Amino acid sequence: MDGKKYSVVIAGGGSTFTPGFVLDLIKSQDKFPMRQLKFYDNDAERQKKIGEAVKIIMKERAPQIKFSYTTDPKEAFTDVDFVMGSIRVGKYHMRSLDEKIPLKYGVNGQETTGPGGMAYGLRSIPAIIQIIDWMQEYSPNAWMINYSNTIAIVAEACRRLRPNAKIINICDMPIDDMDRMAAICGLDSWHDIDFNYYGLNHFGWWKEVRNKKTGEDLMPKLKEYVKDHGYWVGGDYDKDTEASWEATFKKVADDYKMDPETLPNNYMQYYYFPQYEVANADPKHTRTDEIREHRQKIVFGECERIVKAGTAKNNIWDISGLHSEYIVDIIHAIAYNTHEKFLANCENNGAISNMDPDSIVEVPALFGADGIQPMATGKAGRFQRGLMMEQQTCEKLVVDAYVEHSYQKMLQAFALNKTVPDASVAKKILDDMIPVNAPYWPELK
Ligand SMILES: NC(=O)c1ccc[n+]([C@@H]2O[C@H](COP(=O)([O-])OP(=O)(O)OC[C@H]3O[C@@H](n4cnc5c(N)ncnc54)[C@H](O)[C@@H]3O)[C@@H](O)[C@H]2O)c1
Ligand SMILES: O=P(O)(O)OC[C@H]1O[C@H](O[C@H]2[C@H](O)[C@@H](O)[C@@H](O)O[C@@H]2CO)[C@H](O)[C@@H](O)[C@@H]1O
Ligand SMILES: [Mn+2]
Numbered sequence: 386m387d388g389k390k391y392s393v394v395i396a397g398g399g400s401t402f403t404p405g406f407v408l409d410l411i412k413s414q415d416k417f418p419m420r421q422l423k424f425y426d427n428d429a430e431r432q433k434k435i436g437e438a439v440k441i442i443m444k445e446r447a448p449q450i451k452f453s454y455t456t457d458p459k460e461a462f463t464d465v466d467f468v469m470g471s472i473r474v475g476k477y478h479m480r481s482l483d484e485k486i487p488l489k490y491g492v493n494g495q496e497t498t499g500p501g502g503m504a505y506g507l508r509s510i511p512a513i514i515q516i517i518d519w520m521q522e523y524s525p526n527a528w529m530i531n532y533s534n535t536i537a538i539v540a541e542a543c544r545r546l547r548p549n550a551k552i553i554n555i556c557d558m559p560i561d562d563m564d565r566m567a568a569i570c571g572l573d574s575w576h577d578i579d580f581n582y583y584g585l586n587h588f589g590w591w592k593e594v595r596n597k598k599t600g601e602d603l604m605p606k607l608k609e610y611v612k613d614h615g616y617w618v619g620g621d622y623d624k625d626t627e628a629s630w631e632a633t634f635k636k637v638a639d640d641y642k643m644d645p646e647t648l649p650n651n652y653m654q655y656y657y658f659p660q661y662e663v664a665n666a667d668p669k670h671t672r673t674d675e676i677r678e679h680r681q682k683i684v685f686g687e688c689e690r691i692v693k694a695g696t697a698k699n700n701i702w703d704i705s706g707l708h709s710e711y712i713v714d715i716i717h718a719i720a721y722n723t724h725e726k727f728l729a730n731c732e733n734n735g736a737i738s739n740m741d742p743d744s745i746v747e748v749p750a751l752f753g754a755d756g757i758q759p760m761a762t763g764k765a766g767r768f769q770r771g772l773m774m775e776q777q778t779c780e781k782l783v784v785d786a787y788v789e790h791s792y793q794k795m796l797q798a799f800a801l802n803k804t805v806p807d808a809s810v811a812k813k814i815l816d817d818m819i820p821v822n823a824p825y826w827p828e829l830k
Pocket of ligand 3: 536555556557558587
């Protein structure tokens with residue numbers, strides 16, 4: 386370590402994940418020392434609620450790190466080494482519509498999959514491109530680690546519109562799944578697992594899972610468990626897991642049966658069993674409502690409590706979360722050029738040998754000071770390749786729709802998607818989505 390101390394800005398300071406991430410950054414000061422932490426958000430009021438609580442946390446636990454929050458891009462993106470992308474364009478209001486509009490027509494209503502995921506992706510593109518441009522203008526050497534969804538669509542837009550930008554698009558879902566695999570096999574955490582994985586974001590498969598220390602092949606043990614229980618661990622491990630996530634992890638038992646050679650990312654259920662998802666959804670009460678009643682309420686309630694008490698003693702984020710732990714590991718790998726292996730969403734260029742070079746894929750990559758070096762994962766199975774070709778074409782069509790302001794391309798994206806049964810249904814969903822997305826989408830002609 387060269388004694389350097391880092392400056393980080395979180396874009397989306399008002400995110401429900403921000404306080405947990407801050408606590409993990411503070412705990413990692415021996416590993417990733419910082420001199421400055423800033424928040425940036427375009428909703429001053431929402432950010433202030435988190436910002437005021439974090440001010441107290443920082444004063445008590447890391448007074449050596451200068452902390453501030455702002456809605457001014459120049460102030461936010463000047464003098465930073467890392468930009469963390471945690472924005473949700475349109476906030477929970479728009480997520481709720483992404484979920485509920487498709488359900489009205491009997492189609493899967495989910496944050497990052499199906500028409501809702503494509504609608505969300507189209508909203509995110511201009512905002513992420515704008516943040517990249519600010520970062521390049523005010524801190525040209527900085528890296529942006531982006532986890533703002535819909536990642537596959539954002540990554541495709543970056544590939545086309547800002548090909549030289551220092552941005553890495555990541556997802557923590559496979560980490561969560563691997564942490565569950567570790568627990569199932571009696572290991573401590575995902576850090577104990579070595580893997581070979583390939584696919585698209587929220588759309589992939591493990592080819593290999595091994596004990597990192599001993600090299601033992603864990604696939605037979607995992608398959609035996611997953612066929613009955615999916616990735617549901619239960620007991621103490623899952624004591625805080627919400628009902629919808631419980632259903633998700635259990636459903637992996639059925640996903641797995643679609644290809645017993647591999648282990649699936651839990652998001653495959655939205656593509657394998659869209660009718661089941663719709664049948665089990667309540668169009669009046671979707672995942673957004675659950676978050677409003679649970680995560681959002683808890684996070685903002687806790688911030689309010691800290692501000693009122695004037696202290697952050699015994700706060701709820703003292704226990705690390707996988708999401709932020711993973712992100713700290715990634716920025717550490719870039720800052721200290723460790724070439725550790727994580728998953729990244731990047732241009733294929735042969736990483737999956739039978740996918741187009743210009744596909745955006747999610748594959749293992751070595752993370753270091755120059756960014757990522759994607760690794761060769763071999764050949765996708767015929768079944769997987771067919772699914773991926775369809776899905777990534779949808780993702781490319783959304784970016785076409787953005788670039789060309791094309792109604793036709795967005796309609797094709799919806800109609801092609803595996804979750805949508807019919808082009809006339811695709812049209813109905815799109816026509817309902819256009820007016821509510823008017824503040825965020827280009828005008829589609
Ligand atoms: N990739 C992953 O694995 C992963 C995991 C968890 C969450 N996420 C993503 O992280 C993001 C945050 O999730 P959340 O549930 O905490 O959302 P949230 O709604 O609680 O917070 C998002 C924040 O972004 C702000 N925002 C919206 N548009 C903005 C813009 N243009 N510029 C600056 N700020 C803006 C909002 O005001 C809000 O404060 C989402 O995109 C979510 O999908 C990704
Ligand atoms: O419905 P949400 O907002 O709770 O989750 C949607 C996100 O789900 C995944 O992230 C999980 C993560 O895998 C888990 O370990 C924990 O940290 O919670 C995260 C969010 O709940 C997924 O990877 C994200 O892309 C989704 O946005
Ligand atoms: Mn994700």
